[in-house]
Amino acid sequence: MSELGTRLQQARTEKGLSIDDVQSITKIQKRYLIGIEEGNYDSMPGPFYIRAFVRQYADAVGLSGEQLLNDYKDELPAAQKSTPTQMNAATVSRRGYRSGGRFMEIFPMILVALFVIAIIAIAYVLSQRAPVDSPVEEAEDSEIVLETQPQEDEPAAPIEEEEETVEEEPVEPEPTVTITPTRTQGENAYIDVTGTEALTVRIEFTGESWLSILRNDLGGELLIPSERVYSVADSPFTFEAPEPGVYRIRLGVTANSKVFINDEPLPFQTGMNSENLYINWTQ
Template sequence: MTELGARLKEARLAKGYSIDDLQEITKIQKRYLTGIEEGNYATMPGAFYVRAFIKQYAEAVGLNGDELLESYKTDIPSPTNDDVSKSIPATPSRRSLGGRTSNKFMEAFPMIVVALFIIAIIVIVWILYQNKPEDSKDVVEPNDNVLIEQKPQSEQNTKDPVVEEQEPEEPEEPVEEEVEEPVVDEQLTFVETQGETSTYNLTGGENYVLKVVATNKTWLNIRDQDNKILVDQAVSAGETFELDVTNLSKVRVRLGSTPGNTVSINDQVVEFPTDMVTQNLVIQFQK
């Protein structure tokens, strides 16, 4: 075992990862990971992949891959021009790209024709509706032969007008307005970062739900204020993990691989302040 392999293995064991766990995190076959720890680079597909696998291994266990490659560059085989050219995928020719474009156009052509036909029908119906004649309305002309009987002026003045007695209005009782209690908004505040651990304060709110959305597979470890392990499991890519932490005063979330993965509390995203692969997020609740 080389000095570089011993250092990587020590960092892996400190994280509590097995070779199988590291294979799930880095997507590197475990025979290559074992070869890196033992210094057996002959099993690798080429010198270019040796350096790439070492850097990915180091970042997965919390080490700086570039610094390791620089410190042990004499112990690691250097990539040749052939290795670099093999790692670069070939660019498709213009003819193949043109063929794909024409095939897609021919597939979409029937849908385009149907859409234009539907639009034409809608336009024709709209034009016909606009030109629809309005219904004729019957006009009632006044009849000159209708006589209005008028009462004599004397009869109109003999009747006294009736005065309606109005009841006194009762005073309206004042309506008491309900005073709304002020709503305390939740506020997530960043406190500090020490190493791979970042601390946040969450004020306001009564109930707290912790959510982890995994775009990439990662190892998830959650502890409470007494450092008691609540969750210690792998979360697959595309999986969403939720945990009710209302009864806790503090929670610590540790992700083995942070790139592409999201941690939120009550739908407020808790940012990862650093570029480290493995990070801890400590959230302190102040209700």
Template sequence: MDDLQSITKIQKRYLSGIENEDYSMMPGSFYVRAFIKQYSEAVGLDADEMLSLYKESAKDSSLEDESAQIVPPMNRRSGLKNNSSLNEAIPKIIVALFIIVIIVVAWVLWQQSGSSNKNLTDLEPEQPLTMDNNQPPKGTPDGTEDDTEIGEEEPEPDPEPVEEVKEQVLTFENSSGEDSTYTLTDAEEFKLKIVIAGETWIAVTDENRKERTEKATVYNAGDSMEMDVTDAQFVRIRVGRTHNTEIYVNDEKLEYSSDRTTQNIIIEYEK
């Protein structure tokens, strides 16, 4: 089969069908005749004789197929009879469905009209306005007219003034050598917080050169200190290493104005 396939260029399943006289998998009668001719020439058989055998077998199979497709007269008549009955019943079914739809629509409209009439009857008629000439007009107990005009509203009291809350201002003033001067204004209090991130020297003194820290010394990473210096006019913070030290004035971080490692931060407090 492999040799025949390489010689004839015909797939092996078609070659096997020719040998077994099974042409059901063939693509068409034209290809069947061409395959039989190539197959006969490849194996040394008479191509015309093989084709005549194929034609006879194909003729017999077509006769069998035609006889199998013949419908008995009784079945055909019964089918026609069933179709005619169905065709007669379809118009009746359509008319019946149309009548049912009309009845349903009428019933829905009747229900809606009945509910609307019921809602109208439930409403109470408004009482007509009557005027009793013997009764004094409303407005005052004795019937006298009120001097105040109808709809006049009393003036609303002036809102209480809201006390303006000032926000503190921490301003850089100038820098000279290691000294950097800042001014603190509009602050109710003056509190310092110093956070240490690495080894540094810290000393805080006021205008009287009074030490405000526990002691002026070297502090290490993780140390921090807080102090209330509201009573001072200014403070001087000696910082050994600015990059390891953060200074907060009333929780506002002070930004160094100089890149010097060692600085004296002077904060003047204007009350």
């Protein structure tokens, strides 16, 4: 057992907390907490996670996380920068789908415009037809005489073609997006989002921060390629929710992150170093 792990275990014991209690407070898996106490960091995701987990563990048992990281920095692995990830293929696919959807929305209007143009073209062609000349007879003395036909009946007035009136469908106004923070509990913040048919989360990183996104109402399904540390090189990170539901966005260092929902900035609610954003999207 390392000196850092001994100190954390002693502080936990003095507070009368079990490993399960610390797991419930910090949301860190039990096997990682045991690894910190035993000084076994091989099973953890990476150096940044280790430092973040130690800081949260220390805060939970009443110690200063920053002070512990400084005092035992020689025991901890050095932090490493992460590499940017490629865009999720599902996101690209959904974007292409939306582009096709917009074309199908304007396709009826294109048909109406072509129909009106065709009617105008037909009317123009009919109006350009030349009048029929009167018959010409040759007289006996070889003089050309124009014979006027007797008028029997007045020709009927031409029937004007009625131009078909095309009624344009009324354009419904776009729904107004409503983003409402409802409550906070510890490092958990709950936000309701209504009035939108699509939900896009954009996160801009100004430094390193751990990130995970889960479909919370489906048993914690992971919705991004992996849980890892993001940095400025990954900014901006964009996530498009596939359908209405409850999504949990966990950020390890809120000071290094800016969150936008449908391009609307979302201030952090709890004021804590780490925060869980529970987004409840209903239409």
